[in-house]
Amino acid sequence: xxxxxxxxxxxxxLSKTAAVVAGGSALAKTALSYGKILGxxxxxxxxxxxxxxxxxxxxxxxxxxAPSHNVExxxxxxxxxxxxxxAVATNTKYYNRAPRAFKNIDEVLEDKDIDAVILSTPDHSxxxxxxxxxxxxxxxxxxxxxxxxMSEAKSARDAVLxxxxxxxVGTQHRSEPYxxxxxxLVQTGVLGDVSKVEIVWNYHGPRWRGREVTKLIREQDxxxxxxxxxxxxxxxxxxxxxxxxxxxxxxxxxxxxxxSHAIDLVHWFMNDNFPRSAVSHGGVFAxxxxxxxxxxxxxxxxxxxxxxxxxxxxxxxxxxxxxxYMGKKATLTNIGDEGSPRYQLVEEKGTYEENPDIEKERAxxxxxxxxxxxxxxxxxxxxxxxxxxxxxxxxxxxxQPHCTVEAGFAHSVACMMATEAYWSGKxxxxxxxxxxxxxxxHKRNSSFAINDCSDIIDCMASITIRQLPEAxxxxxxIRAAEHGRSMEQEAREILKNELSKTGDPPKDLGKAIRExxxxxxxxxxxxxxxxxxxxxxxK
Numbered sequence: 001x002x003x004x005x006x007x008x009x010x011x012x013x014l015s016k017t018a019a020v021v022a023g024g025s026a027l028a029k030t031a032l033s034y035g036k037i038l039g040x041x042x043x044x045x046x047x048x049x050x051x052x053x054x055x056x057x058x059x060x061x062x063x064x065x066a067p068s069h070n071v072e073x074x075x076x077x078x079x080x081x082x083x084x085x086x087a088v089a090t091n092t093k094y095y096n097r098a099p100r101a102f103k104n105i106d107e108v109l110e111d112k113d114i115d116a117v118i119l120s121t122p123d124h125s126x127x128x129x130x131x132x133x134x135x136x137x138x139x140x141x142x143x144x145x146x147x148x149x150m151s152e153a154k155s156a157r158d159a160v161l162x163x164x165x166x167x168x169v170g171t172q173h174r175s176e177p178y179x180x181x182x183x184x185l186v187q188t189g190v191l192g193d194v195s196k197v198e199i200v201w202n203y204h205g206p207r208w209r210g211r212e213v214t215k216l217i218r219e220q221d222x223x224x225x226x227x228x229x230x231x232x233x234x235x236x237x238x239x240x241x242x243x244x245x246x247x248x249x250x251x252x253x254x255x256x257x258x259x260s261h262a263i264d265l266v267h268w269f270m271n272d273n274f275p276r277s278a279v280s281h282g283g284v285f286a287x288x289x290x291x292x293x294x295x296x297x298x299x300x301x302x303x304x305x306x307x308x309x310x311x312x313x314x315x316x317x318x319x320x321x322x323x324x325y326m327g328k329k330a331t332l333t334n335i336g337d338e339g340s341p342r343y344q345l346v347e348e349k350g351t352y353e354e355n356p357d358i359e360k361e362r363a364x365x366x367x368x369x370x371x372x373x374x375x376x377x378x379x380x381x382x383x384x385x386x387x388x389x390x391x392x393x394x395x396x397x398x399x400q401p402h403c404t405v406e407a408g409f410a411h412s413v414a415c416m417m418a419t420e421a422y423w424s425g426k427x428x429x430x431x432x433x434x435x436x437x438x439x440x441x442h443k444r445n446s447s448f449a450i451n452d453c454s455d456i457i458d459c460m461a462s463i464t465i466r467q468l469p470e471a472x473x474x475x476x477x478i479r480a481a482e483h484g485r486s487m488e489q490e491a492r493e494i495l496k497n498e499l500s501k502t503g504d505p506p507k508d509l510g511k512a513i514r515e516x517x518x519x520x521x522x523x524x525x526x527x528x529x530x531x532x533x534x535x536x537x538x539k
Contacts, residue, residue, distance in 0.1 A: 044395055047075035047114045049105050049129065050121030051087040052213075052242075054143060054382075058120055059087065061388050063094035069392040075114055077102040080222040082213075104226065105129060109136035116140060116395060120170075122244045123251035125229050127152035127412075130167070134159035141391050143170040144260045145415055146408030148252060152230070153412045154435060160405040168391035168401040169408030171264040175386035178341035178376055179265060182332065182367050186269045190345065191327030194270065198326065199262045199311045201337045204318035206287040207245075207295070208253070214242040239290075246291040252419040253293030254282075254313045259418065261338050262323065263301075264403065264411040266309055269325065273410040275301040275309075277429050280422035286316025299418035311418070332367075336378030343367035413437075461492040472517060 048059060055078075062073060076087040076099050084101050092098045102108050108117065109132060116139040119129050127147030133140045134156065146169050147153025160167050173179045219236040227241060228234070231249055244250040245257055267273045282297035295315040302308055321337035328348060335342045344366050350358040366375055387402065394401040413430065417437050421428045426439050468476065473487070480490035498516045 042070070044069070044071040044392065045074045045113055045115045046071055046118060047077055047099075047102070047108045047111075047116075048073055048087065048091075048118045048120070049077040049108060050119060050125075051076055051078050051083045052120070053211075055083075055087070055118075055120040056090065057383060058118060058141075058143075058388070059090055059094070061383060061385055062118070063091075065385050065389045065392065066094070069389065071392055073099050075100040075102060075108060075111070077105055077108050079103060079226055080217065082216060082221060103223070105132060109133060109138065114138065116166075119143060122227070123148055123256050124231065124244070124249070127156040128229055130156040131159045134163050134165055134167075137163055137165070139166040139395055141168045141170065141388070142408070144264070144408070145256045145412045146405065147412045148256055148416060148419070149230075150413075150416060150435075150437065153409055153416075157405050157409045166391070166394050166398065166401060167405045167408075168387065168394070169403040169405065169411075170387070171261055171403050171408070171411065172382070172384055172387035173261060173265055173339055174268060174402040174407075175390050176339070176341065176380075176384050177369055177386070178343060178367065181369060182334070182343040183265075183269050185343075185345065185367060186325065186332060187271075190330055191325055191332060192329030192348070194307050194325055194327040196307060196324075196326045197266055197270070197309045198322075198324045199266075199309070200313075200319075200323075201258055201262065201321040202314045202317055202319050203337075205315060206289055207315045208243050209246060209287065209289050209291060211242050214238045217241050246293050248292045248423070251293065252415060252422075253291075254295075254297040254315075255299070255415040255418050255422075258313055258338060259297075259299070259311050260411050260415050262311055263309070263414045264407065265323075267407065267410055267414075270303065270305065270307065272303045272305045272307075273407070274304075274430050274432065275414050275417055276304050277302045277427055278414070278417040278421045279427050280418050282422060286314070294422065297422065299421065301414060301418065339380050339382070339384075340378045341376035341380060342378050461488050461495055468517070 046062065048055060048062075051059065059073065062071065066072060072095055073091045076084060076091060078084040078087060081103075084103065088098055088101050105117075108114060117133050119126060119133065119140055119142040121129060121143075123145060126142055126145065127149065130140055130142050130146070131152070140160075147156060215238075217238045222241070224236045224241075225233065234240075240247050240250065245253050251257070278299055278301045280297070280299040282294035284291060284294060285296045287295050296313070298310070298312040300308060300310055321340075323334040325332040330348050331346045333344045333346065334340055335344060344364060347363040349362050352358055355361070368375075390402050393399075417428045417430060420437055424439065429438050429440075431438050476487055476490055480487050483490060483493075485493070495513075495516060
């Protein structure tokens with residue numbers, strides 16, 4: 001492939017992003033939201049809270065779309081005087097007048113002239129500050145992850161929903177044109193049944209360590225206790241302040257920062273929002289620099305629709321990344337690391353075992369936008385405009401944006417499950433009824449037990465077939481024929497369906513079989529009671 005094919009003009013790409021998003025924002029106004037609707041001539045007054053590295057990028061993004069959306073950054077807020085002063089100077093250049101400067105968010109939320117807030121503070125403060133913002137009745141744009149403590153994430157979500165606010169969570173790829181085109185393609189069913197999604201994103205370097213600002217921060221120039229927020233007090237630490245992503249009390253690192261983007265797209269593409277279970281492994285293998293969070297991380301998540309997600313990142317090697325949605329009819333591959341606009345659809349046909357050249361016979365095509373002929377790049381930066389534009393449009397229409405607070409909560413749950421599995425060394429389950437992460441199955445979550453006990457069911461089915469009385473066997477054979485199954489397959493389905501009602505492996509196999517097959521005429525057998533299956537301990 002030539003360089004000309006892989007290259008794309010960045011300005012053209014960003015303009016297409018904005019155009020695609022701008023085309024789909026019309027929605028009827030509802031009675032509930034009418035009171036908050038802003039007219040086209042009403043300027044939206046913004047305050048940006050937390051203006052570090054990502055915050056500076058967001059300021060630039062806002063400035064580029066501000067004229068077309070009649071918005072202005074009229075205030076900035078940061079605990080650190082250095083960040084606060086830089087933000088004032090930067091936004092003065094953007095808008096030809098200085099924004100007001102605040103140190104604490106409390107003052108911002110009390111200000112009636114501020115319509116909406118952008119939150120790009122450290123990871124541990126996203127949910128608490130979002131809840132404060134929602135309680136104050138202000139709309140918000142909040143960076144990902146939406147939260148990394150379950151109780152805080154739930155409280156923030158509930159406050160947003162209660163007050164009917166417009167919150168955009170910062171997984172911006174939902175608003176970019178190529179992921180949107182790929183999403184729409186998946187919704188047509190072109191992939192068939194998807195059984196696995198594989199994500200590999202890598203980077204070579206001590207990510208988040210060695211930031212120059214760490215040398216500049218002084219305790220007297222900020223509010224350390226306010227930075228800690230809900231965390232236990234610890235002595236001032238410049239590295240924790242500026243490199244918080246490396247410390248587990250403040251961030252999970254790879255899950256919060258990278259996996260949040262990846263799993264958000266999986267949820268959106270697959271329309272399946274909460275994992276059933278998660279296991280994780282990893283460690284500090286590449287950069288022994290005092291970091292607590294892993295620099296090499298892998299997690300496996302199972303989803304209720306019946307597919308597995310594998311997510312993997314290494315900071316010790318920059319091998320090419322990709323994401324693959326693997327279906328029975330086709331594979332959709334996102335070629336490149338996070339944000340790559342290049343998607344390829346390949347027909348699922350034949351096998352390499354039968355034909356080593358089968359790849360040449362499989363039909364394939366790239367996902368292109370209307371009118372496009374050249375391939376998009378395999379990577380872009382984090383400066384696309386569409387996500388912010390979408391939020392501004394929704395502030396006026398009161399339509400929900402591309403990444404709602406519910407979607408943000410869902411990606412946060414997946415990341416928290418993966419993180420807890422990593423630190424605990426145990427498989428984690430999602431209990432939807434209580435909205436909590438648990439390490440043991442609950443009986444009501446019968447699908448957990450049945451999936452984990454397939455070997456027991458196979459054994460029980462085999463025993464049952466051998467020991468059924470002839471009369472019962474004839475009835476089972478008739479029933480199996482009606483369903484197009486063998487007798488053993490039918491016995492397995494009967495066992496699976498009946499055991500799913502209890503949700504736990506039976507302690508007495510013989511008793512369970514007798515009770516299950518009693519309606520068909522019974523079965524005579526004696527099997528000693530077995531000990532309960534111990535919970536797996538994954539190291």
